[in-house]
Amino acid sequence: MKKVMSSATEALAGRLKNGMTILSGGFGLCGIPETLILAIREAGVTGLTVISNNAGVDGVGLGILLETRQIRKMVSSYVGENKTFATQYLAGELELEFTPQGTLAERIRAGGAGIPAFFTRTGVGTIVADGKEIREFDGETYVMERGLRGDLAIVHAYQGDTEGNLIYRYTARNFNPMMATAADFTVVEVEHLVAAGELNPDAIHTPGIYVDRIVHVANPEKRIEQRTTRPRTAA
Amino acid sequence: MAWTRDQMAARAAKELQDGFYVNLGIGIPTLVANHIAPGISVQLQSENGMLGMGPFPFEGEEDADLINAGKQTITMLPTTSFFSSADSFAMIRGGHIDLSILGAMEVAANGDLANWMIPGKMVKGMGGAMDLVAGVKRVVVVMEHVAKDKTGAVQPKLIAKCSLPLTGQGVVGLVITDLGVFRPLRGESPVFEVLELADGVTLEEVRAATGTDIVVSPALAVDA
Numbered sequence: 001m002k003k004v005m006s007s008a009t010e011a012l013a014g015r016l017k018n019g020m021t022i023l024s025g026g027f028g029l030c031g032i033p034e035t036l037i038l039a040i041r042e043a044g045v046t047g048l049t050v051i052s053n054n055a056g057v058d059g060v061g062l063g064i065l066l067e068t069r070q071i072r073k074m075v076s077s078y079v080g081e082n083k084t085f086a087t088q089y090l091a092g093e094l095e096l097e098f099t100p101q102g103t104l105a106e107r108i109r110a111g112g113a114g115i116p117a118f119f120t121r122t123g124v125g126t127i128v129a130d131g132k133e134i135r136e137f138d139g140e141t142y143v144m145e146r147g148l149r150g151d152l153a154i155v156h157a158y159q160g161d162t163e164g165n166l167i168y169r170y171t172a173r174n175f176n177p178m179m180a181t182a183a184d185f186t187v188v189e190v191e192h193l194v195a196a197g198e199l200n201p202d203a204i205h206t207p208g209i210y211v212d213r214i215v216h217v218a219n220p221e222k223r224i225e226q227r228t229t230r231p232r233t234a235a
Numbered sequence: 236m237a238w239t240r241d242q243m244a245a246r247a248a249k250e251l252q253d254g255f256y257v258n259l260g261i262g263i264p265t266l267v268a269n270h271i272a273p274g275i276s277v278q279l280q281s282e283n284g285m286l287g288m289g290p291f292p293f294e295g296e297e298d299a300d301l302i303n304a305g306k307q308t309i310t311m312l313p314t315t316s317f318f319s320s321a322d323s324f325a326m327i328r329g330g331h332i333d334l335s336i337l338g339a340m341e342v343a344a345n346g347d348l349a350n351w352m353i354p355g356k357m358v359k360g361m362g363g364a365m366d367l368v369a370g371v372k373r374v375v376v377v378m379e380h381v382a383k384d385k386t387g388a389v390q391p392k393l394i395a396k397c398s399l400p401l402t403g404q405g406v407v408g409l410v411i412t413d414l415g416v417f418r419p420l421r422g423e424s425p426v427f428e429v430l431e432l433a434d435g436v437t438l439e440e441v442r443a444a445t446g447t448d449i450v451v452s453p454a455l456a457v458d459a
Binding site: 027028029031040053061077078079080081086089093098100101102103104105106108109119120121122123124125126143158168169170171172174175176178203205222223224225226227228229230231232235 | 281282283284285290291292293294296297298299300301302303304307308309311317318319320321323324325327330347357358359360361362363364365366367372395400401402403404405451
């Protein structure tokens with residue numbers, strides 16, 4: 001069973017269709033599967049539901065698929081950095097489901113772990129809880145949230161091996177590990193691809209069982225949304 | 236004189252205790268990190284998956300893979316650990332974080348908080364705010380005492396009942412504004428207790444700028 005593909009297009013071949021649900025890793029522009037997103041643009045599939053914490057910025061990340069109007073609905077916790085998004089949303093062309101960030105992470109984790117629903121305090125007494133089952137446990141009030149799954153997950157990792165074992169780097173991990181577990185088919189882009197056996201088995205973040213295809217993307221362009229620095233103290 | 240943003244952040248920093256794990260929101264709460272007292276060791280949590288958040292990097296040392304929840308470049312410390320968003324919010328929702336300091340649009344005397352949505356305006360989303368206020372052990376709000384609308388009219392932000400959609404119900408423990416420090420009493424009648432006044436600010440000014448009743452804390456009454 002060969003998981004390693006020669007290009008993002010090959011890695012997604014036969015797995016894209018109109019109206020599908022795609023899970024995408026990343027927080028802001030950190031740890032987003034940019035190369036796979038570009039390949040989805042080239043494939044031209046439309047009517048997509050995309051589950052991702054954010055929606056990219058104009059011209060970068062998922063912002064690319066908004067510009068081409070391939071996305072019909074977003075499930076996110078925060079979409080503040082994207083003007084294209086605001087324009088399409090206010091025009092009624094784009095559907096949006098807000099989910100609190102922790103609830104989103106847990107819904108996907110649950111979806112990947114075969115857990116159809118769970119109870120949380122997050123959102124109790126807010127519009128997030130509207131229409132959802134409310135239950136008391138030990139005197140506290142909780143709202144029921146559903147596990148979440150998709151047809152396809154697209155993930156960005158730092159290192160991967162030919163078996164699909166993955167290691168993420170710093171805060172680029174974010175939503176990627178959960179996304180990898182919660183779709184019928186998971187495609188990963190890695191910055192460094194090595195032979196099985198070369199990664200420390202104790203350091204693997206995502207075991208290869210969750211990964212169907214893997215593509216090596218050397219030296220991806222990583223963008224910084226808010227470049228903040230401090231002055232060097234004068235010597 | 237009302238407190239400046241920096242003075243508000245310095246006052247909020249007094250809520251930190253040695254050994255605390257703390258999540259700081261965007262805006263004035265971020266400034267709290269600059270006022271941590273010597274001898275107080277706290278670890279800052281960033282909800283995108285990091286504990287032990289260091290200062291901004293020197294120019295040229297920015298790393299796109301190392302950002303905080305405001306998407307700003309930051310640095311690591313010897314204490315740093317990284318984890319997934321699910322682990323990050325398990326930490327938050329499981330009550331392991333001691334203190335969350337965040338901004339607000341409205342705080343009600345029953346402890347309700349609104350800080351994510353104005354109906355009719357483009358909504359950016361709640362991000363992690365609902366999880367933080369529902370899960371963290373103590374929530375401290377730092378904000379201006381009043382808001383000014385487009386016409387320049389003053390709107391109180393400390394009020395009897397929130398008019399905006401809630402972020403959390405009965406979650407606020409303490410409010411620090413430019414005028415002083417206040418506690419929502421969460422009682423039958425909607426009252427804020429005045430714990431401290433900013434230098435030179437009078438109770439009359441606070442009363443005029445607050446949308447509901449206030450009572451003076453016994454400690455403050457003795458001082459005055």
